[in-house]
Amino acid sequence: MEVLAADIGYGFTKVVSASRVRVYPSVVIPKLHTHITVDIDTGESPDIVSYGNTEYLYGSKAMRFGKKSQFPPRHRCFTQSNTYAVLLLSALSLVRNRNVYFVTGLPVSVYENEGIKTSYQEWVLNILRPHGAINIKVLPQAMGAYYDAVLDIQGKPIDKNLLMKKCAVVDIGYYTTDIVVLDHLDLIYRETIPLGVSIACEFLVQELSSQKEISMHEAEMLLRGEKLFICGKPVDVSNTIEAAKDRAWNLISTAVTDRIGRGEDFHFVIPVGGGAVLYRDKLAQLFKEAHFSHNPSLSNAYGYFKYGIRQIRKGSKDA
Ligand SMILES: Nc1ncnc2c1ncn2[C@@H]1O[C@H](COP(=O)(O)OP(=O)(O)OP(=O)(O)O)[C@@H](O)[C@H]1O
Ligand SMILES: [Mg+2]
Structure with missing residues (x-):
């Protein structure tokens, strides 16, 4: 059996298998009936999946097809949308096996609703089972980073001593910031705060609108250090980018410190999510005992993967 772990976020889908890791924007559009392209092979993967009776493009390719193509809207029903179903199926591009143990996560606030969790699990299984997933495990989202x-x-x-310590995971995502607190392996506090890096993107879109109309995705790339080009020429907008980052950080850090202070109560705080890459220095200053993984934006997906491996090992020992 092969483990496949997927952290499907509002901003990015992060997928980990034993041999590959993929990260792509959580953007999905129906494929055009007639896809006209230049007949030169660039080696790029096709990034197309079928769901229902429709073929969809996903990831960066979908993003390219329209300036207006957007990240999914912030919505409670994201996890039951066509976009989400396509992203689930897209994860299967990482495995050849038809014997898959699929591990994923739900926001903590959704996870503890037994009814929603069960129907989500059944829905995911219905979508993936015909393609080979035979076992599905859903974890609370930020717990991936803990694992x-x-x-x-x-x-x-x-x-083993580490497991008994009190610690917090702070997952700064695109639309949301999740906090979970663990003590002696029990999850003793959780909260999903509706604030994330998208605040900085919105600010940039607005502030730059007099110079160039940019999409949320283009704003997101500027935050990551890409240059703004107007008519093919680079334009220095670094001050606006810093102001955008600061605005989002002020809101997020205030909300986080309101809940868990500066981490004085914990042995360590684990900052994760893309926001932990963007705000690494600020987080290291905020929390004295900040433990960063080697790739905080992939921590949840890596943790789901390790959890899956652990379950398979345990299962084979029990057998
Ligand atoms: N390597 C990186 N460097 C800089 N910024 C990054 C990096 N990776 C992600 N980000 C920023 O962090 C944001 C959040 O990324 P992340 O993948 O954690 O969001 P998500 O999990 O899709 O969102 P949510 O948890 O709200 O559903 C991205 O939109 C991006 O702006
Ligand atoms: Mg996330």
Whole structure:
């Protein structure tokens, strides 16, 4: 059996298998009936999946097809949308096996609603089972990052003492910031705050509108350090970018410190999500005991993967 882990966020889909890791924008559009393209092979993957009776493009390719193509709207029903179904199916591009243990996560606030969790699980299984997923496990989203921090690649605890310590995970995503607190392995506090990096993107779109109309995706690329080009020429907008980052940081950090202070109550705080890459220095200053993984934006997906490996190992021992 092969483990496939997917962290499907509002901004980005992060997928991990034993041999590959993929990150792409959570953008999905129906494929045009007649896809006209230049007949030169660039080696780019086709990024197309069928769902229902329709073929869809996803990821960066979908993004390119229209300036207005957007990240999914912030909506409670995201996890039951066609976009989400296509992103689930897109994860299967990482595995050849038809014997897949699929691990994913739900926001903590949704996870604890037993009814929603069960119907979500059934829905996911219905979509993936015909393609080979035979087992599905859903974890609370930020718990992935916890497993990533405490388990090694074989799913074994790195340090048993570490497991008993009180710690917090702060997952700064595109639309949301999730906080979970664990003590002696129990999840003792959780909250999903509706604030994320998209605030900085919205600010940039607005502030730059007199110079160039940019999409949320283009704003997001500027935050990551890409240059703004107007008529093919680079334009320095670094001050506006810093102001956008600061605006989002002020809101997010205030909301986080209101809940967990500066981490004084914990042995360590694990900052994750793309926001932890963007605000690494500020987070390191805010929390004295900040533990960063080698790739915070992938921590949840890596953790789901390690969890899956652990379950398979346990299963084979029990057998
Ligand atoms: N490597 C990176 N460097 C800089 N910024 C990044 C990086 N990766 C992601 N980000 C920023 O962090 C934001 C959030 O990314 P992340 O993948 O955590 O969001 P998400 O999981 O899709 O969102 P949500 O958790 O709200 O559903 C991105 O929109 C991007 O602006
Ligand atoms: Mg996320």
